[in-house]
Amino acid sequence: MLNSRELKPFDGYIDSTKIAVIGCCGAGKSTLARRLGKTLSLPVLHLDAYYWQSGWIETPEPQWREIVTDLVEGQAWIMDGNYSSTFDIRFSAVETIIWLDFPRWLCLGQVLKRIWRYRGRTRADMAAGCPERFDWDFLRWVWDFPKRSRPKILEALDRYAEGRQVIVLRHPSDVRRFLSEIQ
Secondary structure, eight states, X not given: OOOGGGSOOXXXXXXXXXXXXXXXXXXXXXXXXXXXXXXXXXXXXXXHHHHEETTTEEOOHHHHHHHHXXXXXXXXXXXXXXXXXXXXXXXXXXXXXXXXXXXXXXXHHHHHHHHHHHBTSOOTTSOTTOOBOOOHHXXXXXXXXXXXXXXXXXXXXXXXXXXXXXXXXXXXXXXXXXXXXXO
Protein backbone atom coordinates (compact mmCIF):
# COMPACT_ATOMS: atom_id res chain seq x y z
CA MET A 1 0.00 0.00 0.00
CA LEU A 2 1.13 3.54 -0.77
CA ASN A 3 2.72 5.37 2.13
CA SER A 4 1.61 9.01 2.05
CA ARG A 5 5.17 10.06 2.92
CA GLU A 6 6.33 8.62 -0.42
CA LEU A 7 4.29 11.13 -2.43
CA LYS A 8 6.33 13.84 -4.09
CA PRO A 9 6.15 17.34 -2.58
CA PHE A 10 4.16 20.14 -4.20
CA ASP A 11 6.26 21.97 -6.79
CA GLY A 12 4.16 25.16 -6.91
CA TYR A 13 2.37 24.31 -10.13
CA ILE A 14 -1.18 23.09 -10.74
CA ASP A 15 -2.19 22.43 -14.33
CA SER A 16 -5.59 20.93 -13.62
CA THR A 17 -9.17 21.60 -14.47
CA LYS A 18 -10.52 18.82 -12.25
CA ILE A 19 -9.37 18.77 -8.65
CA ALA A 20 -10.60 16.68 -5.70
CA VAL A 21 -10.11 17.97 -2.14
CA ILE A 22 -10.45 15.25 0.48
CA GLY A 23 -9.87 14.82 4.21
CA CYS A 24 -11.60 14.61 7.55
CA CYS A 25 -14.49 16.85 8.51
CA GLY A 26 -13.12 20.01 10.05
CA ALA A 27 -9.87 19.92 8.08
CA GLY A 28 -10.99 22.86 5.94
CA LYS A 29 -11.84 21.15 2.64
CA SER A 30 -14.59 23.61 1.72
CA THR A 31 -12.54 26.65 2.67
CA LEU A 32 -9.56 25.42 0.66
CA ALA A 33 -11.79 24.55 -2.30
CA ARG A 34 -13.34 28.05 -2.30
CA ARG A 35 -9.95 29.77 -2.11
CA LEU A 36 -8.49 27.51 -4.77
CA GLY A 37 -11.53 28.02 -6.98
CA LYS A 38 -11.10 31.77 -6.77
CA THR A 39 -7.35 31.57 -7.48
CA LEU A 40 -7.71 29.18 -10.43
CA SER A 41 -11.06 30.54 -11.69
CA LEU A 42 -12.70 27.13 -11.39
CA PRO A 43 -16.23 26.33 -10.16
CA VAL A 44 -16.44 24.66 -6.75
CA LEU A 45 -18.74 21.72 -6.05
CA HIS A 46 -19.33 21.00 -2.36
CA LEU A 47 -20.40 17.35 -2.18
CA ASP A 48 -22.22 17.88 1.13
CA ALA A 49 -24.67 20.14 -0.72
CA TYR A 50 -25.47 17.30 -3.12
CA TYR A 51 -25.44 14.38 -0.68
CA TRP A 52 -27.60 15.67 2.14
CA GLN A 53 -31.29 16.32 1.74
CA SER A 54 -33.26 18.67 3.96
CA GLY A 55 -33.43 17.45 7.55
CA TRP A 56 -30.08 15.65 7.34
CA ILE A 57 -31.48 12.84 5.19
CA GLU A 58 -28.79 10.84 3.37
CA THR A 59 -29.07 10.19 -0.36
CA PRO A 60 -29.41 6.45 -1.09
CA GLU A 61 -26.13 4.97 -2.42
CA PRO A 62 -27.27 4.12 -6.00
CA GLN A 63 -28.72 7.60 -6.45
CA TRP A 64 -25.60 9.17 -4.86
CA ARG A 65 -23.30 7.42 -7.31
CA GLU A 66 -25.45 8.68 -10.21
CA ILE A 67 -25.25 12.24 -8.88
CA VAL A 68 -21.46 12.08 -8.56
CA THR A 69 -21.14 10.50 -12.01
CA ASP A 70 -23.09 13.43 -13.46
CA LEU A 71 -21.00 15.96 -11.53
CA VAL A 72 -17.63 14.65 -12.73
CA GLU A 73 -18.74 15.01 -16.34
CA GLY A 74 -18.50 18.78 -16.01
CA GLN A 75 -15.60 20.31 -17.94
CA ALA A 76 -13.81 21.87 -14.99
CA TRP A 77 -14.30 21.90 -11.23
CA ILE A 78 -12.91 21.64 -7.76
CA MET A 79 -14.88 19.07 -5.78
CA ASP A 80 -14.61 18.95 -2.01
CA GLY A 81 -15.79 16.10 0.17
CA ASN A 82 -14.61 12.74 1.34
CA TYR A 83 -17.39 10.21 0.54
CA SER A 84 -15.07 7.26 0.02
CA SER A 85 -17.81 5.26 -1.72
CA THR A 86 -17.31 7.51 -4.75
CA PHE A 87 -13.51 7.72 -4.79
CA ASP A 88 -13.49 5.45 -7.85
CA ILE A 89 -15.73 7.83 -9.81
CA ARG A 90 -14.01 11.04 -8.76
CA PHE A 91 -10.39 9.89 -8.75
CA SER A 92 -10.75 8.40 -12.23
CA ALA A 93 -11.79 11.83 -13.49
CA VAL A 94 -9.34 14.14 -11.69
CA GLU A 95 -5.90 15.39 -12.54
CA THR A 96 -5.11 16.55 -8.99
CA ILE A 97 -6.01 15.17 -5.57
CA ILE A 98 -5.42 17.36 -2.53
CA TRP A 99 -5.53 15.49 0.76
CA LEU A 100 -5.83 17.40 4.01
CA ASP A 101 -4.26 14.77 6.26
CA PHE A 102 -4.66 16.64 9.53
CA PRO A 103 -4.46 15.28 13.09
CA ARG A 104 -7.83 14.26 14.55
CA TRP A 105 -7.59 16.69 17.47
CA LEU A 106 -7.23 19.60 15.06
CA CYS A 107 -10.23 18.46 12.97
CA LEU A 108 -12.35 17.90 16.07
CA GLY A 109 -11.50 21.36 17.37
CA GLN A 110 -12.43 22.93 14.03
CA VAL A 111 -15.73 21.02 13.96
CA LEU A 112 -16.59 22.26 17.45
CA LYS A 113 -15.78 25.86 16.41
CA ARG A 114 -17.95 25.43 13.31
CA ILE A 115 -20.86 24.06 15.35
CA TRP A 116 -20.67 27.07 17.66
CA ARG A 117 -20.28 29.59 14.84
CA TYR A 118 -23.12 28.27 12.68
CA ARG A 119 -25.39 26.68 15.32
CA GLY A 120 -28.93 26.52 14.01
CA ARG A 121 -27.96 27.95 10.62
CA THR A 122 -27.17 26.22 7.35
CA ARG A 123 -23.66 26.83 5.98
CA ALA A 124 -23.23 27.95 2.37
CA ASP A 125 -21.45 24.68 1.49
CA MET A 126 -24.24 22.51 2.93
CA ALA A 127 -27.62 21.43 1.58
CA ALA A 128 -30.62 23.62 2.37
CA GLY A 129 -32.48 22.52 5.47
CA CYS A 130 -29.38 21.06 7.18
CA PRO A 131 -28.61 23.50 9.99
CA GLU A 132 -25.42 23.08 11.98
CA ARG A 133 -26.02 21.10 15.17
CA PHE A 134 -24.24 19.31 17.98
CA ASP A 135 -24.21 15.54 17.32
CA TRP A 136 -22.20 13.07 19.43
CA ASP A 137 -22.24 10.43 16.66
CA PHE A 138 -20.74 12.92 14.22
CA LEU A 139 -18.04 13.93 16.72
CA ARG A 140 -17.22 10.24 17.25
CA TRP A 141 -17.03 9.82 13.46
CA VAL A 142 -14.49 12.68 13.28
CA TRP A 143 -12.44 11.19 16.13
CA ASP A 144 -12.43 7.73 14.50
CA PHE A 145 -11.51 9.08 11.05
CA PRO A 146 -7.81 8.05 11.25
CA LYS A 147 -8.58 4.39 11.87
CA ARG A 148 -11.77 4.10 9.81
CA SER A 149 -11.36 6.41 6.81
CA ARG A 150 -7.65 7.15 6.47
CA PRO A 151 -6.88 3.57 5.33
CA LYS A 152 -9.54 3.95 2.61
CA ILE A 153 -7.84 7.11 1.41
CA LEU A 154 -4.43 5.44 1.31
CA GLU A 155 -5.91 2.50 -0.59
CA ALA A 156 -7.60 4.81 -3.11
CA LEU A 157 -4.40 6.81 -3.59
CA ASP A 158 -2.51 3.59 -4.12
CA ARG A 159 -4.97 2.72 -6.86
CA TYR A 160 -5.40 6.14 -8.52
CA ALA A 161 -2.27 8.22 -7.81
CA GLU A 162 -0.38 7.15 -10.91
CA GLY A 163 -0.60 9.84 -13.57
CA ARG A 164 -2.18 12.32 -11.15
CA GLN A 165 -0.75 15.09 -9.05
CA VAL A 166 -1.29 14.18 -5.37
CA ILE A 167 -0.73 16.92 -2.80
CA VAL A 168 -0.74 16.01 0.88
CA LEU A 169 -1.09 18.85 3.37
CA ARG A 170 -0.77 17.96 7.07
CA HIS A 171 -1.37 21.25 8.88
CA PRO A 172 -3.12 24.60 8.29
CA SER A 173 0.32 26.20 7.85
CA ASP A 174 0.89 23.77 4.93
CA VAL A 175 -2.38 24.98 3.39
CA ARG A 176 -1.39 28.64 3.74
CA ARG A 177 2.02 27.93 2.18
CA PHE A 178 0.38 25.89 -0.60
CA LEU A 179 -2.05 28.70 -1.46
CA SER A 180 0.76 31.26 -1.50
CA GLU A 181 2.88 29.08 -3.83
CA ILE A 182 0.27 28.32 -6.50
CA GLN A 183 1.35 29.41 -9.96
